[in-house]
Amino acid sequence: MKNKTKYLYLLVLLPFLTVVILFEVIPLIMIIINSFFPDKGGSVTLENYITVFSKPLYKKAILNSVYISCVSSGIGIIIAFFGAKAAHESSGKFHNAFMRVLNMVSNFAGVPLAFAYMIMLGNSGVLLQLGKEIGLDALANYKLYTTSGLTLIYVYFQIPLSTLLLIPAFEGIRKEWQESSLLLGASSTRFWTRIGLPVLMPSILGTISVLFANALAAYATAYALLMNNYALLPINVSGMFVGDVTIRRGLGGALSVCMMLLMVIMILITNRITKRFRKGGAKA
Amino acid sequence: MKKKTTAAHIVIILIGIYLLIPLFATAVYSMFEKWTGLLPEGFSVKHYLTLFTEREFMSALFNTVIICIVPIVITILLVLLALFAVTVYFPRLEKYVQILCMIPYTIQGVILSVSILSLYAGSKGILDNRMVMLVGAYCIIILPYIYQGIRNGLNAVNMPMLLDAAEMLGASKLYGFFRVIVPNIISGITVSSLLAVGIIFGDYVLIRNITGTSFKNVQIYLFLEMKSSSTKASAVFVIIMMTTFLITALVLFLKNKEAKGRAKSAER
Numbered sequence: 001m002k003n004k005t006k007y008l009y010l011l012v013l014l015p016f017l018t019v020v021i022l023f024e025v026i027p028l029i030m031i032i033i034n035s036f037f038p039d040k041g042g043s044v045t046l047e048n049y050i051t052v053f054s055k056p057l058y059k060k061a062i063l064n065s066v067y068i069s070c071v072s073s074g075i076g077i078i079i080a081f082f083g084a085k086a087a088h089e090s091s092g093k094f095h096n097a098f099m100r101v102l103n104m105v106s107n108f109a110g111v112p113l114a115f116a117y118m119i120m121l122g123n124s125g126v127l128l129q130l131g132k133e134i135g136l137d138a139l140a141n142y143k144l145y146t147t148s149g150l151t152l153i154y155v156y157f158q159i160p161l162s163t164l165l166l167i168p169a170f171e172g173i174r175k176e177w178q179e180s181s182l183l184l185g186a187s188s189t190r191f192w193t194r195i196g197l198p199v200l201m202p203s204i205l206g207t208i209s210v211l212f213a214n215a216l217a218a219y220a221t222a223y224a225l226l227m228n229n230y231a232l233l234p235i236n237v238s239g240m241f242v243g244d245v246t247i248r249r250g251l252g253g254a255l256s257v258c259m260m261l262l263m264v265i266m267i268l269i270t271n272r273i274t275k276r277f278r279k280g281g282a283k284a
Numbered sequence: 285m286k287k288k289t290t291a292a293h294i295v296i297i298l299i300g301i302y303l304l305i306p307l308f309a310t311a312v313y314s315m316f317e318k319w320t321g322l323l324p325e326g327f328s329v330k331h332y333l334t335l336f337t338e339r340e341f342m343s344a345l346f347n348t349v350i351i352c353i354v355p356i357v358i359t360i361l362l363v364l365l366a367l368f369a370v371t372v373y374f375p376r377l378e379k380y381v382q383i384l385c386m387i388p389y390t391i392q393g394v395i396l397s398v399s400i401l402s403l404y405a406g407s408k409g410i411l412d413n414r415m416v417m418l419v420g421a422y423c424i425i426i427l428p429y430i431y432q433g434i435r436n437g438l439n440a441v442n443m444p445m446l447l448d449a450a451e452m453l454g455a456s457k458l459y460g461f462f463r464v465i466v467p468n469i470i471s472g473i474t475v476s477s478l479l480a481v482g483i484i485f486g487d488y489v490l491i492r493n494i495t496g497t498s499f500k501n502v503q504i505y506l507f508l509e510m511k512s513s514s515t516k517a518s519a520v521f522v523i524i525m526m527t528t529f530l531i532t533a534l535v536l537f538l539k540n541k542e543a544k545g546r547a548k549s550a551e552r
Contacts, residue, residue, distance in 0.1 A: 009373045012458075016366035019358075020384050020427075022411070023420035027399035028391065034402070079299065086295035089288055098296045103536055105303045107528045110488050111503050112521050115510050116306035119313050119518060126309055126319055133322045160303065217392035220488035224507060234394040234489070241398040242493050249402050256395045263390065 035253030048254035061231040062258060065216055068151050068232070073211035076158030077204060083163040088170035106160040110220035117144060117153050118225070145226060153221055158211050165210060169203035201277045209270040213263050233259045307525060314518035331519035341520070344505040351491075351501060352484045355422035356477050359430045362423070367434060368461045371443060385431035388424050396421055397493035414495045421490050426480035433476025437469025471542055478535045485528065 038047050052058045087098055120127045121144045131139030143149060173196055181191045197204075219234035226232075228239055237259060239245070240252030313319055317326030335341045363385070370378045388396070400421050404411040411417070443465055450460025466473075488503045497504060502524055510517035 006373050009369045012365045012369040013374075013377075016362040016381070019362055019420060019423055023400060023417075024384065024387060024396075024424045024427075027396065027403050028387075030403050031395065031399040082295050083299050086292035086299075089292040090296060094293055094296055098300060100536075101300050101303055104529050104532055105307070107482055107486055107532055108307070108525065110486055111507050111510075112524050113306070115506065115517060115521055116310045118510070119310050119514065120306060124320070126313065129320060130322060156303075156306070159299065163299075213390075213392075217394060219392075219394050220503070223492075224488075224510075234392070237394050237398055238489070238493055241402050242496070247402060247405075252398060252402070256398065259392065259395060263392075 031253045031256050033253075034249040035257045037250050039248050039250040048250045049258075051251060052254050052258060057231055058236065058255065061233050061236045061255075062262075064147065064231055065233040065259075066262065068147065068154055069212050069215035071151050072154035072158050072215050073162075073208050075155045076162045076211050077166075077208055079155075079159050080162035080166050080207070081200075081204070083159070084166035084170055087163070087167050088173075102160045102164050106164060108160075109157040109218070111224045113153060113157060114221045114224035117149075117156075121149070121152075150222060150225060150230075153225065154215050154218065157218070157221070158215065161214060162207050162211055165207045166200075166203060169200050172199060172203075198277065202274045205270040205274050205277075209266050212266045216259065216262060233262075310518050311522050311525075314515065314522050318515070331516050332523075334516065335519055335523070340500075341505060344500045344502050347499060348485065348501040351418070351422070351499075352481050355419050355426060355484065356430070356480050358419070359423045359426055359480070360434070360473060360477065363427070363430050363434050364461075364466065367438060368458065368465075371438065372447065372457060372461075382431070382435075385427050389428045393425060393487065393489045394493070396424060397490045401494055414498065418491060418494045418499070421494060422484055422487075425487075425490065426483055429476050429479045429483070430473075433472045433479075434469065437472030438465070440472075441465060441468045471538065475535055475538050475542070478531055478538070482528065482531045482535070485524075485531065 035048055036044050036046070038045055052062075083098075083102075087095060090098070119125060121142055122128075123144075125142075125144070128140055128142060131137070131142070144152075177195060178191055181195060182188075186194070217234060219238065222230065222232050223235055223238075226235075228235060233255065237252055237255045240248045240255065312324055314331055315327060315329065316324035317328055319325070366381055370381050400417050404417055406412065446464050446468075447457050447460050450464050451457060455463070486503070487501075488507065491499065491501055491504060492507075497508070500508075502520065506517055506520045506524060509520055
């Protein structure tokens with residue numbers, strides 16, 4: 001009797017399982033399976049993957065995605081390091097105001113962000129006008145609708161996220177270490193390159209992989225700025241399924257799988273390096 | 285030591301300015317007739333007035349509110365029921381529920397949207413409905429946040445003991461769960477639902493890929509508007525950002541309150 005009522009409670013689990021299976025498990029499995037079937041019909045093949053890696057358009061999309069994600073994560077993490085260091089060293093009003101700004105703008109991304117940049121740096125943007133007035137040609141002729149313009153916008157949304165993620169890591173740097181290295185004659189730069197950075201490295205690498213994933217997946221920002229006129233993984237993936245074109249499940253699936261694989265590769269690389277740092281730390 | 289804090293303050297000010305300039309510039313832009321020279325000209329709030337009297341914008345706003353609330357309520361109920369069943373009756377299944385809840389962290393919105401779309405578009409039955417697909421997709425996207433919020437809440441209360449007590453007093457376990465446990469973890473649920481509101485409110489990719497432009501939320505509205513009138517779009521922008529900030533501020537406030545409450549009870 002008792003057992004029977006117990007299994008009655010599996011029914012309570014059922015709604016959850018239904019939604020998760022319908023909208024998470026099956027769609028993901030299907031997109032992977034579809035990537036191995038040609039769009040014209042036929043049996044299992046690697047044709048779609050060969051197309052992805054041989055057609056210039058898709059190669060370009062992968063390269064652009066990787067390039068923008070790497071550059072924006074790199075610049076983002078450098079600024080975040082100094083930002084988080086400053087947040088750690090400050091206190092009181094400055095610290096609180098900074099935290100508030102970071103938290104507020106951490107949700108500033110996508111269409112609104114692209115729009116704000118178009119207002120500032122678009123073809124008739126406010127800052128371009130300013131550049132003309134004061135005769136600063138580099139600013140007056142700035143081209144936002146390019147890879148570097150897109151990277152600039154990506155850097156913006158990487159900064160608050162990465163700074164917020166790095167700030168807790170600085171708690172691990174003890175004041176005593178800094179003081180004793182100073183007493184032993186090390187300069188502040190030397191302290192950070194020889195002690196501070198290695199200690200922070202696991203957190204920095206973890207943050208980089210979050211930033212990379214964040215940039216790789218960003219669709220709204222890029223689409224709002226450049227529409228479909230730019231080869232970028234998320235834009236090309238959407239293009240395969242949405243709109244007036246015939247849906248290309250196989251090729252779109254292969255592109256999606258490539259996108260997921262890029263994330264996995266990034267996570268594996270950072271995990272690997274993190275482990276090395278941890279090991280080195282244990283030996284010392 | 286003094287020199288160090290000054291340097292830190294300079295860095296903070298520089299980054300702060302960099303982060304606030306786009307917001308500030310667009311907000312100023314929205315409050316003037318035109319900004320083609322060095323300074324904006326003709327202060328006016330007419331863009332805001334037109335927006336709030338325009339039916340299309342109000343319906344986009346309404347759509348946004350609805351599409352934020354429905355998936356969150358559904359997801360909270362699903363996760364509550366699932367965690368109840370799992371913690372009370374099937375502890376061995378718990379880690380599978382956890383895995384299912386955390387997977388969406390690693391899949392991107394683009395991929396989730398196209399995989400749901402390609403699977404169900406043109407299929408027969410209720411799943412072909414774009415709104416059903418959209419709500420389902422949102423439920424999955426916010427699942428990790430809702431799960432984490434409820435899980436953390438449940439970890440903080442002694443659930444088996446409370447449920448036993450409720451049962452001894454004659455209540456069923458399910459009744460006890462919803463009348464005793466849930467009120468105890470409501471603050472954690474509120475914070476995670478607000479995070480979820482922030483995510484859905486800021487979403488563009490899922491709604492565009494799944495519903496096209498047939499169902500407009502404010503993000504889609506902004507996107508369409510900025511192609512035609514940048515001054516009006518800047519007013520939409522300001523409204524979107526104000527709402528976003530309000531949600532973030534509320535999350536921070538509730539989190540701080542909770543942390544303080546916890547510190548107090550620890551003191552005791």
